[in-house]
Amino acid sequence: MKNRVLSMVLAVVMVVSLIPVIAISVGANSDAIALTIGTQTSGLIDAENTEMWYSIQLTEAGRLTLGFSSSSGAEGIDTFTVTWFTAESTQISSDTYNRTTVSSHNQSMFLEAGLYYVRLARRQYSSGNDGTYSITPAFVAAGKTEMGNNVSRNEAFELELDEKVTGFINYESGSVNWYSVTLTEAGRLTLGFSSEAGVIGIDTVQVTLFTDLENTEIRNYSYTRTTVSTHNTSMFLKAGTYYIRVSKRAYSSGNEGAYDITPTFISAGKSITFSNDSINNALPLESKEGVTGFITYESGSVAWYSVKLDSKRELKLQVASDTGAIGIGTVNITLFRSADSQVHSYSYTRETVSTHNYSVELEPGTYYIRVQKRSYSSNNEGSYVLTADYSLPDFTLGDVDGNGVVAIADALEILKYLAGMNSVVNQNNTTAWNAARITGGATPAIGDVLEILKKLAGMTSMLG
Numbered sequence: 001m002k003n004r005v006l007s008m009v010l011a012v013v014m015v016v017s018l019i020p021v022i023a024i025s026v027g028a029n030s031d032a033i034a035l036t037i038g039t040q041t042s043g044l045i046d047a048e049n050t051e052m053w054y055s056i057q058l059t060e061a062g063r064l065t066l067g068f069s070s071s072s073g074a075e076g077i078d079t080f081t082v083t084w085f086t087a088e089s090t091q092i093s094s095d096t097y098n099r100t101t102v103s104s105h106n107q108s109m110f111l112e113a114g115l116y117y118v119r120l121a122r123r124q125y126s127s128g129n130d131g132t133y134s135i136t137p138a139f140v141a142a143g144k145t146e147m148g149n150n151v152s153r154n155e156a157f158e159l160e161l162d163e164k165v166t167g168f169i170n171y172e173s174g175s176v177n178w179y180s181v182t183l184t185e186a187g188r189l190t191l192g193f194s195s196e197a198g199v200i201g202i203d204t205v206q207v208t209l210f211t212d213l214e215n216t217e218i219r220n221y222s223y224t225r226t227t228v229s230t231h232n233t234s235m236f237l238k239a240g241t242y243y244i245r246v247s248k249r250a251y252s253s254g255n256e257g258a259y260d261i262t263p264t265f266i267s268a269g270k271s272i273t274f275s276n277d278s279i280n281n282a283l284p285l286e287s288k289e290g291v292t293g294f295i296t297y298e299s300g301s302v303a304w305y306s307v308k309l310d311s312k313r314e315l316k317l318q319v320a321s322d323t324g325a326i327g328i329g330t331v332n333i334t335l336f337r338s339a340d341s342q343v344h345s346y347s348y349t350r351e352t353v354s355t356h357n358y359s360v361e362l363e364p365g366t367y368y369i370r371v372q373k374r375s376y377s378s379n380n381e382g383s384y385v386l387t388a389d390y391s392l393p394d395f396t397l398g399d400v401d402g403n404g405v406v407a408i409a410d411a412l413e414i415l416k417y418l419a420g421m422n423s424v425v426n427q428n429n430t431t432a433w434n435a436a437r438i439t440g441g442a443t444p445a446i447g448d449v450l451e452i453l454k455k456l457a458g459m460t461s462m463l464g
Helices: 002-024 408-418 430-436 446-456
Strands: 041-045 051-058 062-069 079-086 091-098 104-111 114-121 131-141 165-169 176-183 187-194 204-210 217-224 230-237 240-247 257-267 291-295 302-309 313-320 330-338 341-349 355-362 365-372 382-389
Touching: 041 051, 041 114, 051 062, 051 131, 079 104, 091 104, 114 131, 165 176, 165 240, 176 187, 176 257, 187 204, 217 230, 240 257, 291 302, 291 365, 302 313, 302 382, 313 330, 313 365, 313 430, 330 355, 341 355, 365 382, 408 430, 408 446
Parallel strands: none
Antiparallel strands: 041 131, 051 114, 062 104, 062 131, 079 091, 079 114, 165 257, 176 240, 187 230, 187 257, 204 217, 204 240, 291 382, 302 365, 313 355, 313 382, 330 341, 330 365
């Protein structure tokens, strides 16, 4: 019985002996000591003061650096643990200070404006874990444009063309910024990324461009300052709203900091339709009237056109593009009689020839021209001008041999053709062929001969 009483008394004494330790310790972040930027604060960690709490208030976003040091004498501490917390007590990071490794130790990270806490804790089973230390906070503001809480697509910050916006990626593993840009017409959008080489600038970041459709990705790439100080990526886009996600590159060094993003735009400057994306929606071409088309970022970007020939004639196709930022460098052109009947296919490359011409003799009918993106080729986005010339050459009805007068010799040429004899009237001689078809038939006929004879006899003729 005496032993039980003695044990209870000893237990009470042990509990009471702990009360002074709790009382003199800062103990919790509600009692944290406020730090001032640029001002050194000293503290003591020992068996009684096992934890020290500090707070710091940031009025704007930027890089906060905490510098830790201790003297090399007997009073200086050798090692302790440093843990960062948000105002909501969510742990941000944890690290260890060890004087034997480095006399001064800096810990830094990018933080939003707000209240933060730092806990310095005794390393229980380490030697040199008691002593004094000093802590000095330093801060570099990001200087970013205030954009609100643009951490989701629905809260995207709207970019203005030609205006730079500064954003930053903070300590959080999923740190992300969303932006949007609206184009009122088709053209080339360029996103310029850069960051300063100093303390505040980020070294690397992931950039992804999306359409206005959820999760429809256009382009994904990494910006790395050590590779290029300013990175420009451009693509040809239709009018519409697009979204840019700037996200942290996990497991990469230098993945926190500020960056600048600047959108620029060059209009295609033409009235462009995108509804002619299939053979069934082919855009009819007028002879000798150039039409401006546009190949976009889409891998299958395509435009269809059509021409209708009411008689046998030559079709001339011309493709050209501007040498400036808006013109396409290369594109594929294919001529079809129908969806499954190809006449000819070729590639236009501006570096080889600024204007490409192709001609072919065609029978009457409707033909289709497909202008298509060249996959895996550089400079394969942009605008082009397509011109179809299917006008008939100058000729005079009845002047089959082309000597300037209608005579009996012209009627004889038609008769030779009808008899299967060698004649200037043949399908390879467009001028003679059309001059011989006086009555407008698909082919020369005896009626055309009679029209010439009536004219020569002074009778009403030549359908005049």
